Amino acid sequence: MGRMHADFVGRTERRGGVWGTVVMFTVVASVAAGALGVVQPATGIPQEVVQLTQFGPALAVGVAALYRRRRTRELLRGAVAAGSGPLPPGGAVLLGAAGLIVALCVLGYYAVRGEVPFTSPGSLQHPFALIVAAQLVGACGEEVGWRCYLQPLLRSPLGTIAASVTVGVLWGAWHVQVFTQAPLYAAGFLVATVAMSVVLGIALDGLGGWRRLLYAGGFHALVNLGLLLFLDEESGAILPMLCFGLSCLVVAVIAVVLRGGRRAPERAAVHAATTLHRT
Template identity: 45%
Template sequence: MTLIDSPRFNRLSGIVLAYYVLASVFALLLGIVQPATGIPVVIIQLTQFGPMLAVLVVLWLLPGSRGLVRQAGLQSSKAGIAQLGEAVLIVVAIFVVALAWYGLSGHMIDFTNPFDLAHPIWIIVIAQFIGAAGEEIGWRCFLQPALQTRMGVLLSSVVVGLLWGVWHVGVFAEGWLYASSFILFAVCLSVILGELLRGKRLKLPTATTFHALINLAMLLWFKEEGGDAYAMATMAVATLIAAVCALIVHSVRTGRGTRKSNNTFPELR
């Protein structure tokens, strides 16, 4: 019996499909409701809570998924300072590369002073972290570890990134260059997060911090939300470079660990 024919694989496929459909439906409904709430999208987009709601419904409707979640390691734990610091440094590196390219290519950097925004920056920051957590409960705390019970980290990250990118269905209205750049951007971010979270039980604090900082930096430095394909392509290439670097670092660390284990002498008894 092949992996695809196995009952466990079919169960996982059903859980993933149910989650993705529900996350999309909830996002659509929340997007329709948002104008009536009066909450500006620059503060928070209610669609970000679609993945979180989808996880709750899947756990309720499909009791079998609870064991899968426990196996995947959804249980919360405290974030390590070093891991959070690494996430922040990667975000800084991505934007240094993107802004450097803008400067070298002669494109004007359209920086927005955070105190010139229509709403207080502290409210936006808090809301961005809350919204990022709403998404990451679904993508990195549920879907990613669930897929990792049947796939490797890299393949799981790519699959999650593709699904995550397409889930932002509005990007397709901006043309093929913008949409393809955004999907590459999402896949690369997913690969970076997959490496950051590899082998670790904490997921939500690091994933939320990384996601929120990316959103905030793009809000202040780029106008890609207005359909600027060049800005989106620049961010995609910068995150691609960061993702490749993250994979190289993992490869080097793995190689060192293997050599260390091979060179260990037995204890004297």
Template identity: 35%
Template structure:
């Protein structure tokens, strides 16, 4: 984790020097990749076990993301604040770069750390640990205040629980596909529908609450299935 945080901090400093718009790609997303490569080097030759269902799980994950933003939309409507669609001009470039960034993160979080922790702890405990660590290295959100950041931590833990269920039993390659696609769609949904990059506390609170609701349904449903 030290390598992850140091790597993310270094990449944050380098961002303005490479003249890459943060909306296109945040270099800090590759912090977890630096961490996992520092720990184990490039991913070892992987087993094919569990990969056959990766595409199906990625599709399920996409459906969960849609449900998540549906709950957000309903909550905003009840609050008298409907969603405002805002598609960036360079969306055609942002979308593929965001996928690269999301997979760069998930190489460290779900493909390595979640799997490693589950050799010692339960899936839920492992997901909570990963979620907290995942949130703390988003150092750009510290400046938005404690209420915003605590909401972000809550959202991250809830989403981490959802992804832990989705990647459970998959191979490394499968978990990277499933978690990477989920993370990518989540980022795009936030960018287009909520855009709390400027410190929108209301949107962050609603996203956090909606994530907790969806996580409770997903984790509860998984327990029923595995009984």
């Protein structure tokens, strides 16, 4: 029965076209984000608290569910078979990776400038607790699309790493306002989104449902909060963004190396079992 269902899903995806779904998702997420950005000033919600554009990917998932409800539900629940599971304990490792990215950003900036532009939470225009809660909600609005829908969709045909890189490129390009900045700024941002997507893809491999959303949203929110307090990358300054991109790249390389080390014993065990069966 499981094999019959997998064959049915495979045929359905080939007919409908995975890449057609990817294009649809990206277009809807972009249009929805643009519309939300236009209406935000009328809502009175400060961008320092949350940017409504973050909910564009969530709306794209809703549109996808209108014509492929069953498949969308399976992806969000983690019905796609995946690897050997998250790095144990998955959530703590992922949140620790977010903290490591921020720490490396701060160290890199300090090494160049000899100072760090720290913003005290008390100096913000709105209560920091409100900002933290809103950032988590906004991050989940993004990640339900990128990490809970699109990345699992692409994992089956591409594999974990290639799917993560692809989603990272689309995620970065979705932030279209970045490309109005200097080329080095945009390059640093794209390196950051691809690298973070790889970290998330590896850590969340095999995890589905609300835990996947919560961990991905928590990682995203922690990174955003760290940048808010310690760097001024949204000012368009190139150095903070390059520090951010390189820090994400370092953590992604570590994640890939750890993943390779974790999978080596599994491959050896499979090879040994295959050899024994042949003899």
